[in-house]
Structures are given as structure tokens and as C-alpha cells.
Amino acid sequence: MVIFSIVSSLTNAASSLIFGVFVIRQNSRNAKNRTYFWFSASVALWSIFYFLWQISKTPDDALFNARGLMLGAIFIPVLYLHHIVAILGKTEQCRKQLIGAYVFAVSSSLFSFTPFFVSGVAPKLSYPFWPNPGFLFHPFLLFWVVVVAYGVKLIFESFRSASGIVRNQMKYILLATIVGWGGGLTNYFLWYDIPIPPYGNILVSAYIVIVAYVIIKYQLMDVRLALTFTSLFLGVYGLVFGIPVLIVLLTQKELELFWGNKWWVIPVLTYAVLSMIGPYIYSRLRLKVENRMLREQRAYQQTLLQASRGMTLVKDMDKLLKLIVHILTKTVKITHARIFLWDPDRKRYESRAVRGVSRQGGVGVVDEDSELVRRLREGKQALVLEELQSQSLASETIIKEMIAHGAALIIPSFIQDRLLGFLVLGEKKSKQLYTESDLDILKTLANQAALAIENCIFLTEFEHQQAHFFQAAKMADLGTMASGIAHQVNNRFNVIKLGAESALMVDFPRIEKQMAANNLEGIRPLIGSLESVYRKIAKNADHGGEIVRRLLDFSRLSEGFGPVNIGDVVASCVRLWECKHPVYDTDLRIEIPDGLARIHGNSGEIEEVLFNLLDNAYDAIKMKEEAWECGKLEKPEHPAKGRITLSAREALRHGRRYVEVTIADSGLGMPEEVRKQVFVPFFTTKATAIKGTGLGLYVIRKMVDAHRGEIELESVYGEGTTFRIFLPATGET
Known part of the structure; x- marks a missing residue:
């Protein structure tokens, strides 16, 4: 039993010194930390003399060391009471009791090395030198019991009235007091010759360690x-x-x-x-x-880590935010989750995604100047509701805001020093607390989410700018079409004008003459002639209106991506192309099979691509005819009409299904040095700015890239050019 006492005293001394120094180093200005340190120091002093007493070889050495341990023992109860009231925040309320306890301890310490406390030592059980009590030892032991009982009473009262994390804190301290002081009590039986050895002495260290966790990490353990x-x-x-x-x-x-x-x-x-x-x-x-x-906890933490790594792959903002709250509620098993993001237009944080239901209902908007936002920006740390509630200096406004959001935890998301938003998390359904490792994983998730959200914002802005860029290119194309389409529209107006003039100047005078002669038989052929004129006027008006409608459709700003039927796009594109060019001087062939897979894209942008390539093909045919006339190319004896073929089919490429759209012409073609530069901005082979700015093929490639497609070019000078566009298929038909 002596060996056990030696080991237990060394363990108590080591744990008291180690944890006492650790706690005071965490926050030396906090009363909880300071009082715990002095309490641990008194336990360490008692334990060191306890060890020296156990290894003493002579009665005199044993008596000196036994009286030395009493010096530490006298201050243990009062320092225990002081650090308990500091933890409970009742130092002012218990000031008189503390003063009385300190007066008793200081006055008793003056007699600790006298026979009044330890009168001598004698063999008891297996111990060769066990102390005998002096007359002052009895009031000390009574003081010891009263102080500990008073401390337990304060803890129990606080435990009953507290909730959440404070209640959990009190549970720690109450458990530690019962275990540690119960173990320490076993040292006093042999003083009164009760044959019970100090089996529980080592449990003093349990109190030291548990309370250290209470002070430093009680909310996380x-x-x-x-x-x-x-x-x-x-x-x-x-x-x-x-x-x-x-x-x-x-x-x-x-x-x-x-x-x-x-x-x-x-x-x-x-x-x-x-x-x-x-x-x-x-x-x-x-x-x-x-x-x-913590196997279950580790499992969901691993899931969160994997999710955080994959977030940056999500490009759609709404999908990303919904994914985050879904993963959090399902994986961590919390009551609800909500994401607030900064709205630069309204200058406030707005709820963008929510899953689960808070008992408080939650708030959808947080002002920029709210105290909660200021705390997140300044502290850049997670806010734990129950931790704030346990702090006497915590802001009541922040606590009320968190309660209004139903938030057990708020994790901020920063991009550098800018608060991009924050995650509001409810309680765990298991009622367990968020652990330190939970906070670390959630912070990582929040940081990755901030990067992914920033990426989505950038992509959204880029797509918006790209859409306007494409729209500007489309307007430029309308400008280059203006002369051809104006000619077509002017032809319609000429027909209408000539028909109206013919009716006014010829048909109506003839009808009036026949009516004056009362010659009904002569009027009928004139009415037939008028009907023919009006039909031509109506037909040309319809044709002119169709040209205007196609121009309006072409000029309209395209809206987003979705399933696109290539056949419909080709039909619309060809109708517009026919408005610009006469159909009789070119052999245009369309080869689109039924049941072709759809693609995921923007129909307006795809139409723009096809229209530009058809337009280029027509220009190439006309350039070849000009080359024949000026002798640059040998003109065949019986030249065929220029041919343009627009076809589509499904194709496998890089292991994926694509829709391959081909536009081939029998035009002039390109030499190698031109083929290398056709996709370079502002490079053009056309004679005037009216015919080409050099942006057409550059924009086409950008549009194809935006659809995650590819474009290829084959061309032989004097024979013709073929463009192949590969657009990913959706699987729908």
C-alpha cells in the first residue's frame, strides 16, 4: 500500500503542476484560470510533501514532511471554493464567505509545523509513519468538510437552474468534485485509527484534469x-x-x-x-x-472534407448552395442549416439557401451594421451560442440575434478580409455539442465554400459579359447583313408600290370608264386584274414581315442554356440566311436526320454560329467566281452552281457522345497561311469592313468553347472549305 501511495502522490503532483501551468498560460487575466492555478499549486505542494513523507526513513523526517503537507492541505479547501465561485461568476456574492475562509486558512497555516496540527507519527497498517492529529486538526477537518459541502451546494444550485453548455459545465465540476474530493477523503480515516487505507488518493488527479477541461474546452468535450x-x-x-x-x-x-x-x-x-x-x-x-x-463523428467529418474538396467543381450558384445545406443537415444530422451571402446591391446579407426548420423560424436578412456581422468581421471566428451564453461579458444583442436565427453555431466565410457570408447551423439532433474537430472541419468547409461561391460569382459575371459580347457580335452581323436584307425588303416595297400605282393609274380609270358606259361585262376582267395585283401586294407584305420577324428573332438576347434541337435551329438559321442571299444562285443542301440527339446549349448562340458559317460559305463561293473572272483561278468550261451542304449526325469523340454539325462549301478555300490565322481576332480575308471585321470566326470559336464543344477546319485552296462543330449530346431526342 505504501508503494501505491508513493505512485499516487507523484501522479497528483505531476498532474497539478502540468495542468495548473497549462491553464494559466491559456489566459492569465481570467479569474477562472488564475484561481485554478493557485488551487493546483496547493494540491501540488500537498502532494510533494505527501511523497516525501511516504519515502521518509526516520520518524523525524516523516513528522516534518507530514506537517509540511498540512500547509498545502490547509489552503486546498479555500482555494477550491474561490475557483468554484469564479467559475460560477459569484465572486461578489460570496465575498464574505471567501474572506472568512482565507482568514481561517492563513491563521491555521501559522500552526501547521507545530504539534497543534500533527502531534506525532506512528505505525498504522502497512505504513511505518502515519500522522496523529493535534487538537487544531479537528477544526481544520470540520472546515474542510463545510467548505467542500458549500461548494457542492453552489454547483448543484447552478446545475439545476442552468441549461445547455452551462449545465454541461456544472455536470463536469459536480462529477469532478464527487470523484476527486471523495478520493481525497480516504486519506483521513487512518488519522482516527479507522483501518481504511487511502485507496482514493489518486482520484485527486481526476478532479485536476476534469476541471482543466471545464475551464479550457468544456464546450468541446x-x-x-x-x-x-x-x-x-x-x-x-x-x-x-x-x-x-x-x-x-x-x-x-x-x-x-x-x-x-x-x-x-x-x-x-x-x-x-x-x-x-x-x-x-x-x-x-x-x-x-x-x-x-467518435467513429460516427469521424465518418461524417470525412464526408464533409470530401464534399469541401468537390465544391469548386460546381458552377451553378443555386445548386452549390442547396448542396451545401443538404450535406450539412444530412451528414451532421442537425435540425436546420441556412446560408447568408452578401448582396452588394442592397448592402446586406440575405438568406440564399435553407434546409430544415428552426423552432424560431429564422430571419432572412441581416444588416451590414448588425452587431453579429461586426463580431464575425472583427473576430473571424465561429460563434457557439452556448459558449456565448456562458460568458459573463458576452453581448446580449449577439445572443438574441443567434437565438432569432435558431443558430447553435455560426461559421463565417471569408475571402481574404472580406466577409462573403456565413453558415447558420442548428442543434445536432442527438443534442450533442459541436466538438473542436467539428469546428475545424466546418471552418474548412466554409473556406472551400467561399472559394466555390466566389468562383460561381465570377463565372456568372463572365457568362453575363460573354452574353453581351456575343450579342454585340450579333448586332455587328446585322450591320453587315443590312445591305443584302435592305435590298430584299426594298424589292418587296417596289412590288407593293408598282402594284398600287398600276391599280391607281390604270385599273381604276378603266373601271370608272366601263361603269360610266354601264358595261358590266367589261368590268369583270378588270376586277380579276385588280385581285391579282392585291394578291401580289399581300404576298410581298407577308414576305417583308417575315424578314423583319426573322431579324427581330436573331437580334433578341439569348436566354440561358437548355436542351436544343439542332434541326429546329438549322431551319430558323436557313430562313434568316435566305433573307440575306438570293436562293436561286446557290445550291444549298440540308441533311439533318430525324431522331437526332439534342444538345445542352443556347439556341440563339448556336444559330449565330451556323449563320456566320453559312454566310462565310456564300462569300467564299462568290470570291471563287470573282477569281474565275479575273483569272486568278482557271474557270471550268461548264462551271457548276456553288454548293453549300449543312449536315448533322451523332458521333463518338473522346469516349463521349457528340452531335457533329458540318458546313461544307465549294468556294475559294484557304491557303495554309490563312488557315492558321482564321480564328485570330480582327484577321479577315474580305475586302471591306462592311463584309467582315475579322471577329466572326473568333466569336464562333468562343461560342463553341462556351458550349464545351470543339471546332475543326479543313480547307483546300480552289476546292472549298469544311467546318466541323462537335457539341456534347444530352441523350434526349
């Missing part, structure tokens, strides 16, 4: 984990300190026999080796225990 880690710590470091002591106590004579005066080298080396491997063993054991106890 499960009680089961705290107890398990405490047990591991005590077990591992009990062996680190205990094994060298056992070597000394059990084998000192043998060591002296073999090593002489150097016998102490063996226990010292053993302690040094154990001190080095002890932290490693503790860390490994802790990791295994943590992984086993």
Missing part, C-alpha cells in the same frame, strides 16, 4: 471522453513515475550490490526513458480510444 482521457493520463503517467519508484523500493539493495554508489543510475535512466516514451504512448492510446468512441 464529451464527459465520456473527458473521463476516458483522464483515466489514460493517470494510468500512463502513474507508470512513468511509479516504475522508477518501484525499482528503488524493491531492488535498491541488489542495485547497490552490483553498482555500488552508482545504483541510482538505473532508476534515473528508467525514468528518463519512460518520460520520453510516455507522451507517445498516451497520444497513441488517446487516438485509438478517440477514434473508437
